[in-house]
Amino acid sequence: MPFTVITEILKKMIKNDKVLLGHGSGGKLSHDLVSDLFVKYFNNNYLDKQTDAAILELSGNQLSFTTDSFVVDPIFFPGGNIGKLAVCGTVNDLAVSGATPLYLSAGFIIEEGFSFEDLETIVRSMAEEAKKAGVVIVTGDTKVVNRGKCDKIFINTAGIGKIETQHVHIGEGSRIKPGDKIIINGSIGDHGMAVLAARKELNIQSDIQSDCASLNGLIQNILTASDGIKFMRDATRGGLATVLAELADKKDFGITLEESSLLVRPKVRAFCELLGFDPLYIANEGKVVVIVDPDSAEKVIQAMIANEFGKDARIIGEITDGYPGKAWINTGIGGKRILDMLAGEQLPRIC
Amino acid sequence: MPFTVITEILKKMIKNDKVLLGHGSGGKLSHDLVSDLFVKYFNNNYLDKQTDAAILELSGNQLSFTTDSFVVDPIFFPGGNIGKLAVCGTVNDLAVSGATPLYLSAGFIIEEGFSFEDLETIVRSMAEEAKKAGVVIVTGDTKVVNRGKCDKIFINTAGIGKIETQHVHIGEGSRIKPGDKIIINGSIGDHGMAVLAARKELNIQSDIQSDCASLNGLIQNILTASDGIKFMRDATRGGLATVLAELADKKDFGITLEESSLLVRPKVRAFCELLGFDPLYIANEGKVVVIVDPDSAEKVIQAMIANEFGKDARIIGEITDGYPGKAWINTGIGGKRILDMLAGEQLPRIC
Numbered sequence: 001m002p003f004t005v006i007t008e009i010l011k012k013m014i015k016n017d018k019v020l021l022g023h024g025s026g027g028k029l030s031h032d033l034v035s036d037l038f039v040k041y042f043n044n045n046y047l048d049k050q051t052d053a054a055i056l057e058l059s060g061n062q063l064s065f066t067t068d069s070f071v072v073d074p075i076f077f078p079g080g081n082i083g084k085l086a087v088c089g090t091v092n093d094l095a096v097s098g099a100t101p102l103y104l105s106a107g108f109i110i111e112e113g114f115s116f117e118d119l120e121t122i123v124r125s126m127a128e129e130a131k132k133a134g135v136v137i138v139t140g141d142t143k144v145v146n147r148g149k150c151d152k153i154f155i156n157t158a159g160i161g162k163i164e165t166q167h168v169h170i171g172e173g174s175r176i177k178p179g180d181k182i183i184i185n186g187s188i189g190d191h192g193m194a195v196l197a198a199r200k201e202l203n204i205q206s207d208i209q210s211d212c213a214s215l216n217g218l219i220q221n222i223l224t225a226s227d228g229i230k231f232m233r234d235a236t237r238g239g240l241a242t243v244l245a246e247l248a249d250k251k252d253f254g255i256t257l258e259e260s261s262l263l264v265r266p267k268v269r270a271f272c273e274l275l276g277f278d279p280l281y282i283a284n285e286g287k288v289v290v291i292v293d294p295d296s297a298e299k300v301i302q303a304m305i306a307n308e309f310g311k312d313a314r315i316i317g318e319i320t321d322g323y324p325g326k327a328w329i330n331t332g333i334g335g336k337r338i339l340d341m342l343a344g345e346q347l348p349r350i351c
Numbered sequence: 352m353p354f355t356v357i358t359e360i361l362k363k364m365i366k367n368d369k370v371l372l373g374h375g376s377g378g379k380l381s382h383d384l385v386s387d388l389f390v391k392y393f394n395n396n397y398l399d400k401q402t403d404a405a406i407l408e409l410s411g412n413q414l415s416f417t418t419d420s421f422v423v424d425p426i427f428f429p430g431g432n433i434g435k436l437a438v439c440g441t442v443n444d445l446a447v448s449g450a451t452p453l454y455l456s457a458g459f460i461i462e463e464g465f466s467f468e469d470l471e472t473i474v475r476s477m478a479e480e481a482k483k484a485g486v487v488i489v490t491g492d493t494k495v496v497n498r499g500k501c502d503k504i505f506i507n508t509a510g511i512g513k514i515e516t517q518h519v520h521i522g523e524g525s526r527i528k529p530g531d532k533i534i535i536n537g538s539i540g541d542h543g544m545a546v547l548a549a550r551k552e553l554n555i556q557s558d559i560q561s562d563c564a565s566l567n568g569l570i571q572n573i574l575t576a577s578d579g580i581k582f583m584r585d586a587t588r589g590g591l592a593t594v595l596a597e598l599a600d601k602k603d604f605g606i607t608l609e610e611s612s613l614l615v616r617p618k619v620r621a622f623c624e625l626l627g628f629d630p631l632y633i634a635n636e637g638k639v640v641v642i643v644d645p646d647s648a649e650k651v652i653q654a655m656i657a658n659e660f661g662k663d664a665r666i667i668g669e670i671t672d673g674y675p676g677k678a679w680i681n682t683g684i685g686g687k688r689i690l691d692m693l694a695g696e697q698l699p700r701i702c
Contacts (some may be wrong), residue, residue, distance in 0.1 A: 112372050149501070209694075349497070
């Protein structure tokens, strides 16, 4: 059998005609699903950019518009719950696009028999977080499905923000250049490990707290402190590694990360080692990756440190002209490892 | 035992601490859930109005913003599928607020193992319907949950429209006066009965078609034809009766409907009689209730008839100064019956 025929057979075997958990991972399969299906059919300039928020022009104003559904399991975890997460997630997607988040919608899908007390706790958290973030939940919808047809509660939030013309490029990262510094506002892996540890079936005692937070205040501070911000992205599903691999993909620059500069809290590290996870691929819900010109790095870090969610801000790597299209990490023991997008799914229903 | 004590005990027995299917019905329980929980905690002027879309002011522009989640079962039915429905539903919510629908978001929650072929069909329908309606799907999100944790696929759409100042009052109906005419663009009950008939467990052979359609074209036509439009609302969950009962509630006018003027297709009527449903409470997905000053009624009907989705447009009732706060129907046999909001749930997962 010629090699090409074998290849075709293999391809057919690998080709899967069912949706897998990995298609919702935020990694490679999600990326492919978006490219192959949504961009293909919905076919427009906004989606082509594959940023988390679309930038719309409306009578001379630039708006940022985004949506996210939340299916986290369990719905309550140390540091937050599905409601707080639904507000923070959309606020952050707007903020990293360079926008000031203003208005949110909230769509609830609730399982018949869900407790009103829990619903009230969730709604109260959403209200509190919206107030903190300075956004208003202006419209909503509730659907109830028969028992067993969804898992407790799913929440979708969509959001609208206003974006000043000078920040429109930030979501795309079109001004990134070799030499630019990569900054993050603290430790990685907290959210994913907090949620995982909260799953009863693991029977783990842990006090790992999710980092779930609305970062629009911090982001406003750094945008005020410096006009050298080239790119921002919240490192949620797929983790820090996926954000950087996706950013480098098909670009004429490379990315190098310094493992020794990364902050992983000891409990998160221990838990990752125990279960065989790589913290670089674990979801965060209060971490923003910022790429800045080298002269602005110190100013940006100082602005972050002045904010409650940026105390551990640090430079973790830089943009290089070597290895274009790839993200690499210099490991603690002197090696060099490539960072690919998350393949498959490490942790389903983490957000 | 004094009567007040018995009343208190009864109240406690009735008070339910679990979410019921009826809380998602679009009727009385939904109304109470929104008032008691969402309006209470999210507490702002936008939600207080309890319209389907919020009207936002942004740098001198008026925007309409709305969201809806779709959990219809089955996901494919005669006349549409969950994807087409998700586009039409949000387009219509924007259009009845007086806005020109412009941009949609799409959030997918998909069950692991869902077929890619079905997903592609759904996404293609969304793209086609968006094109027809002249809106662009600009941003999206996909979550995949483990098998058995949702029912095939749920879709949330949120939408942004632009609204001209002279139409801002339309969603609220603040200019309604006794003597105004109530108009609908055709038959009632088609969507609900089409979906119900498509449920395999009923084992019914039926060719009832859902009326699922984007009505923004028709609505644009009537707004152009007349400046006498006082109110518009799409009669979805809870049906025509719930829209009118909700509108009359706490107002200083009454509403009278003429049963003999309503169009219920023979197959829909037969199916309703068989199963004991009242077509007045059955969901529509392509019907708009319009209240106009009496002088504009004929112009509005002519504009509707000129549109493919308004061929059977007709006056079905009027605003009265008698019976304020209530909606009534003059029945075919000369009686008079009060129309209350849908209590409980007739048909779960109809949209």
